[in-house]
Amino acid sequence: MSPKRRSKARVELEWVKPAQQDRSRDTHARIVAAAERLLSRGRAWSELTIADLVAEANASVGAFYNRFRDKDALLHVLQLELYAQGAATAVAAAELAASGAPLDELVRAFVAVAVGSYREQRGLRRALLVEMCTNTVFRERAIELSKQTCAGLVAGLAAHVKATDRLATVIDVAHRFVYGALDQVLLYDDQAPTGRKIADAQLTEELTAACLGYLERSLPLRGPT
Amino acid sequence: MSPKRRSKARVELEWVKPAQQDRSRDTHARIVAAAERLLSRGRAWSELTIADLVAEANASVGAFYNRFRDKDALLHVLQLELYAQGAATAVAAAELAASGAPLDELVRAFVAVAVGSYREQRGLRRALLVEMCTNTVFRERAIELSKQTCAGLVAGLAAHVKATDRLATVIDVAHRFVYGALDQVLLYDDQAPTGRKIADAQLTEELTAACLGYLERSLPLRGPT
DNA sequence: TGTACATCAGTGAACGCGCGTTCACTGATGTAC
DNA sequence: TGTACATCAGTGAACGCGCGTTCACTGATGTAC
Numbered sequence: 001m002s003p004k005r006r007s008k009a010r011v012e013l014e015w016v017k018p019a020q021q022d023r024s025r026d027t028h029a030r031i032v033a034a035a036e037r038l039l040s041r042g043r044a045w046s047e048l049t050i051a052d053l054v055a056e057a058n059a060s061v062g063a064f065y066n067r068f069r070d071k072d073a074l075l076h077v078l079q080l081e082l083y084a085q086g087a088a089t090a091v092a093a094a095e096l097a098a099s100g101a102p103l104d105e106l107v108r109a110f111v112a113v114a115v116g117s118y119r120e121q122r123g124l125r126r127a128l129l130v131e132m133c134t135n136t137v138f139r140e141r142a143i144e145l146s147k148q149t150c151a152g153l154v155a156g157l158a159a160h161v162k163a164t165d166r167l168a169t170v171i172d173v174a175h176r177f178v179y180g181a182l183d184q185v186l187l188y189d190d191q192a193p194t195g196r197k198i199a200d201a202q203l204t205e206e207l208t209a210a211c212l213g214y215l216e217r218s219l220p221l222r223g224p225t
Numbered sequence: 226m227s228p229k230r231r232s233k234a235r236v237e238l239e240w241v242k243p244a245q246q247d248r249s250r251d252t253h254a255r256i257v258a259a260a261e262r263l264l265s266r267g268r269a270w271s272e273l274t275i276a277d278l279v280a281e282a283n284a285s286v287g288a289f290y291n292r293f294r295d296k297d298a299l300l301h302v303l304q305l306e307l308y309a310q311g312a313a314t315a316v317a318a319a320e321l322a323a324s325g326a327p328l329d330e331l332v333r334a335f336v337a338v339a340v341g342s343y344r345e346q347r348g349l350r351r352a353l354l355v356e357m358c359t360n361t362v363f364r365e366r367a368i369e370l371s372k373q374t375c376a377g378l379v380a381g382l383a384a385h386v387k388a389t390d391r392l393a394t395v396i397d398v399a400h401r402f403v404y405g406a407l408d409q410v411l412l413y414d415d416q417a418p419t420g421r422k423i424a425d426a427q428l429t430e431e432l433t434a435a436c437l438g439y440l441e442r443s444l445p446l447r448g449p450t
Numbered sequence: 451t452g453t454a455c456a457t458c459a460g461t462g463a464a465c466g467c468g469c470g471t472t473c474a475c476t477g478a479t480g481t482a483c
Numbered sequence: 484t485g486t487a488c489a490t491c492a493g494t495g496a497a498c499g500c501g502c503g504t505t506c507a508c509t510g511a512t513g514t515a516c
Contacts, residue, residue, distance in 0.1 A: 019491095049468085049469060049470080050470060059494095061472095065472080071469095129412075173406070174435070176405075177403070177405060182405070183405055184405040187354075187364070188371075198398070203398070207398070209442045214439070217435075245457085245458060245459085248460085275502075275503060285461045286461080288460050288461075290505080291460070
């Protein structure tokens with residue numbers, strides 16, 4: 001608990017009122033869960049009204065505003081929660097990368113984590129994607145997480161390349177196209193019946209191959225892949 | 226003109242009233258140009274009011290509704306215009322691919338076209354990206370264009386591979402990650418001062434390398450790359 | 451060339467709907483003595 | 484254990500603002516004779 005203390009407190013002061021009773025903690029939790037549920041049904045954030053939300057959460061309009069500063073505050077909270085997990089997995093990925101496993105396993109593990117995390121909370125991810133197009137705060141938080149992830153990867157993979165001068169650029173581009181491809185899947189594969197759907201496992205293999213092929217072509221690697 | 230006749234007429238009936246005089250054609254053009262200008266300043270479609278729009282276009286609210294069925298109609302028109310160019314370049318790309326140039330040149334040319342087309346009309350592209358998250362019609366139009374592009378690439382590149390059974394999948398994934406990466410650049414690189422900007426030329430090289438590396442790893446190719 | 455009339459196009463104030471937010475009130479929980 | 488009071492939390496009708504859309508009117512262009 002203590003490592004989170006400071007950021008958690010800031011979140012509360014900025015967007016949510018700290019709860020004093022279990023009752024209100026419960027309301028908070030129900031509203032968060034309701035939002036995730038509604039977003040997962042494919043609705044955009046702007047199409048989600050407070051009235052809908054509190055109906056789904058078995059709460060009232062006033063209860064909502066008692067907990068959250070305004071409508072946006074809730075989406076901020078949702079993003080921060082999602083990204084807290086993301087940051088944790090970024091750290092884990094970096095540690096894995098430093099463990100000395102062969103490169104192809106590392107890349108596969110990293111891509112698998114990315115694909116898996118996109119499988120969860122697709123609705124929220126889509127809503128955030130939209131919001132980032134417009135809102136600087138949401139976008140900058142995403143950029144911050146990307147930076148952390150890339151930095152972890154650079155550190156972890158440094159042992160596998162002979163010259164590290166291009167490593168940061170290559171990781172950056174690879175990161176972009178992996179997450180970009182996932183965004184595309186997020187947007188286009190969901191409701192549209194196009195017959196182009198790719199299973200997660202195959203998508204992971206294909207993106208892993210793309211990353212490895214790109215790395216081989218662009219960097220002087222140590223050892224076989 | 227005759228090859229476009231039918232679709233143009235459908236567009237007009239559905240979203241715009243056919244103009245009878247030069248005056249109204251002019252108004253139409255001014256409104257379209259104003260929308261592109263405002264979007265290119267980073268504003269989202271939902272943040273763009275009719276009042277703003279007609280002020281920028283030197284027109285009036287009534288003039289707008291005289292030409293366009295409603296606000297959405299304008300965005301439909303903008304997407305259709307953008308995609309008409311896209312479809313044309315898809316055809317051109319397929320022809321180039323069939324011309325027998327070496328694979329790496331083909332891929333580089335294709336990526337360069339994609340990167341270049343994203344350089345133009347970034348505002349409109351971003352607005353459409355948002356809209357696609359929500360609106361099925363916008364999304365399906367995008368999927369249709371992707372399919373055409375992929376089909377052209379498959380046909381054009383078939384001569385370069387020894388076995389074509391996986392070609393469609395590989396092209397599909399490559400297409401996704403190229404355009405996904407471009408979407409990422411579109412979203413994140415623009416206003417955020419992160420120092421991660423990559424010049425178009427380098428981005429083209431990196432994505433070309435990624436595509437070629439992926440193709441080499443995943444397909445039995447003919448000849449050197 | 452001129453006149454009358456019809457259609458096309460532009461104008462902008464006014465309308466109205468949707469939805470985020472407020473607020474006066476009721477009820478629940480905690481605390482002091 | 485009971486009572487009085489303070490604070491926390493929930494309720495939902497009412498408010499009000501923003502913005503898309505309409506509509507009655509004016510002006511411009513085209514056409515018939």
